Amino acid sequence: MDSGNRRRLSLALYALCLVALAGAVYLISQSVKTAGATGILRVSSPDKKSSISVSRNDSTAKFIGVGNAKVRLAPGSYLVGASDNGRQVYGTVIIKKQMAVNLNLNPANAVVFPTVEAVNFSGFDSLISNGLTSAQVNIIKSGFFRYKPTEKTVAIDTSSVVPGPHNPDVDIGFSLQFNLSLDSKTLKAVVSYSDLTSARLQLFDQQGSAVFDSSK
Amino acid sequence: MRSNKYIYSLVFLLLVVAGGLVAQYLILGGAREVKLPPAASLMGSVAQSLYSGNGRTKLLTPGKDFNLKNTHYFNDSAWAVTTVTPTKQQFNQAVVVLEKKDSAYQAVLGPGSAFSSSVLVSLPTDVASYLNSLGVTYGLGQ
Numbered sequence: 001m002d003s004g005n006r007r008r009l010s011l012a013l014y015a016l017c018l019v020a021l022a023g024a025v026y027l028i029s030q031s032v033k034t035a036g037a038t039g040i041l042r043v044s045s046p047d048k049k050s051s052i053s054v055s056r057n058d059s060t061a062k063f064i065g066v067g068n069a070k071v072r073l074a075p076g077s078y079l080v081g082a083s084d085n086g087r088q089v090y091g092t093v094i095i096k097k098q099m100a101v102n103l104n105l106n107p108a109n110a111v112v113f114p115t116v117e118a119v120n121f122s123g124f125d126s127l128i129s130n131g132l133t134s135a136q137v138n139i140i141k142s143g144f145f146r147y148k149p150t151e152k153t154v155a156i157d158t159s160s161v162v163p164g165p166h167n168p169d170v171d172i173g174f175s176l177q178f179n180l181s182l183d184s185k186t187l188k189a190v191v192s193y194s195d196l197t198s199a200r201l202q203l204f205d206q207q208g209s210a211v212f213d214s215s216k
Numbered sequence: 217m218r219s220n221k222y223i224y225s226l227v228f229l230l231l232v233v234a235g236g237l238v239a240q241y242l243i244l245g246g247a248r249e250v251k252l253p254p255a256a257s258l259m260g261s262v263a264q265s266l267y268s269g270n271g272r273t274k275l276l277t278p279g280k281d282f283n284l285k286n287t288h289y290f291n292d293s294a295w296a297v298t299t300v301t302p303t304k305q306q307f308n309q310a311v312v313v314l315e316k317k318d319s320a321y322q323a324v325l326g327p328g329s330a331f332s333s334s335v336l337v338s339l340p341t342d343v344a345s346y347l348n349s350l351g352v353t354y355g356l357g358q
Contacts, residue, residue, distance in 0.1 A: 013225040020229050024236030031243040040247050053267060053275055055260025057320060059252035061267075061275050072249040079320040081264040088265065092318035100245075113325050116334035117355060142334065149337050 038072040039095040042102045043080055050084040050107050082107050116145040123156030123180070130161055130176055132191065136199040140191055143201035143214040148182060156180045156189075164190060187211070258284060258298055258321055262312055265323035266300065281306060290342040297346055300327050311352050313343060330354050 043052050048067035055061030056078050064071050073095045080091050082105035089110040093101045112118070121144075124137050132140070144154045157179040164175030173194035180187055186206055193199040203212040252260065259278035266282065267275050276282055280303065287298040296314045310327035325335060333353040336344035347353055 010221070010225075013222060013229075017225055017229050017232065020232040020236075024232045024239070027236045028239045028243065031240040034249050035243050035245070038249060040245055042247075051267065053264050054250065054252070055264050056252060057260070058254055058257055059260050060255045060278055061260040061263040062250055062252055063267075063275055064250055070245075070247045072244060072247045074251070077319045079261055079264065079322055081267070081322075083264075083267055088267075088323075090264075090317075090322040092320045092322070094318075113335050114338055115332035115355075117332050145334050146337055149334075 034072060035098070037097060038074055039097055040100040041069070041071050041073055041078070041080070041093060041095060042100060043069045043082070043105060044102070045082050045105050045107070047082070047084050047107050050082040050105070052105070053081045053083070055079050055081075080105065114145075114149045116142055119145060119151055120153040121155075122153070123158045126156060126158040126161045126178075127176060127191070130163065131174065132176070132193065132199065133196045135197050136191075136193055139199045139214075140201050143199075143212070144182065146214065147201075147203060147212040152183055154180060154182050164192075255279070256284070258287065258296060258314060261314055261321045261323060262298065262300055262327070265312055265314075265327055266307070276306075279303075288346060290346070291340050295340055295343050296321060297343060297350075311347070311350060313339065313347070328352075 041054070043065065045052065045067055050067060051063060052065045052067075052069045053061050053063050054071070054073070056076055061081075075095050075097050077092060077094050080093055080103055082089050084107040087107040087110040089105050089107050091103050091105050093103055095101060119141070121141055124141070127137050127140065128134065141154075144151065160177075160179040162177055164177050166174055173192055175190055175192045177188070177190050180189055188204045188206075188208075190202045190204070191199055192202070201212070201214040202210060205211050255278045262282070262284060263275045263278060282303060283301050284298045285301055287296060289296050294316050296316075298312055298314070300310045300312060302309070308329055310329055312323050312327045313325035314321040315324045325331060325339075329352060331347065331353050332355040334355060336347060336353065339347070
């Protein structure tokens with residue numbers, strides 16, 4: 001290599017070093033600026049396959065990690081979500097400058113909106129055996145759901161189902177009485193009806209006090 | 217001597233680049249910055265509700281993948297009901313019910329095209345009436 005080429009190579013290397021130095025200084029100054037203007041969000045989940053995302057009211061949402069995530073965000077309120085197997089759980093966080101926020105989200109703890117279809121009803125066939133129609137039984141099930149939407153099980157003590165008092169000269173309607181357990185609670189129920197498509201459910205606690213009336 | 221000079225320069229170059237990256241990592245605490253592009257209200261929350269996880273690492277993009285229509289707010293904007301329409305045929309049109317919790321809206325029901333009417337018991341009356349009027353409820357009734 002002649003001296004001219006060597007000189008050019010040296011200059012190129014010096015220039016490259018200066019550019020790298022300037023780049024490093026810029027990177028560091030930008031990092032300092034970002035660190036001062038943002039806060040840290042740490043999200044963890046016992047479900048290591050859960051997909052974690054973040055959004056805010058007037059912005060799009062972004063995927064930020066699987067199982068756990070650590071990101072910097074501008075100050076503000078954010079909605080953080082963790083999803084796995086179709087289950088989603090959310091948490092809200094407020095990010096402040098130079099502060100760290102930790103959040104633990106487990107999709108297994110996702111709150112499923114309660115529905116009457118999700119309740120485990122047992123012993124309700126005995127009501128049909130005692131004269132109620134399927135439509136009336138569905139009305140009764142809805143009544144139990146209205147009484148306690150978060151209920152998991154309603155079990156009728158089928159041996160306790162008895163017709164209520166009925167005087168054909170005076171009463172136009174009929175009734176059934178029975179005991180049941182609603183989750184861990186024991187209640188007494190009275191179902192009144194006068195046709196095939198409607199029914200009234202009344203619930204009483206063990207002391208006999210009325211706790212629910214579907215007609216109200 | 218000259219070749220040593222080149223080696224020193226290259227080592228210096230590498231040190232500067234590596235030093236810059238290490239300094240950045242240390243200053244930012246090992247957390248990358250995430251910027252969320254602006255979008256119309258509820259778009260982000262709905263995008264999250266449309267996300268099932270299962271290994272996908274990209275959420276649907278508002279405007280590009282889906283739009284919102286017929287957005288109604290209830291109870292001083294504490295609740296919102298909106299209809300998600302796909303821009304292509306990625307999914308069916310769906311209704312989402314969102315509740316404002318700690319100043320952020322989050323999906324509490326849906327996205328879905330039909331809901332058990334028993335869920336209406338757990339919703340404010342106005343929201344329940346609106347869902348009934350949309351004809352998206354079925355089942356045993358309230």
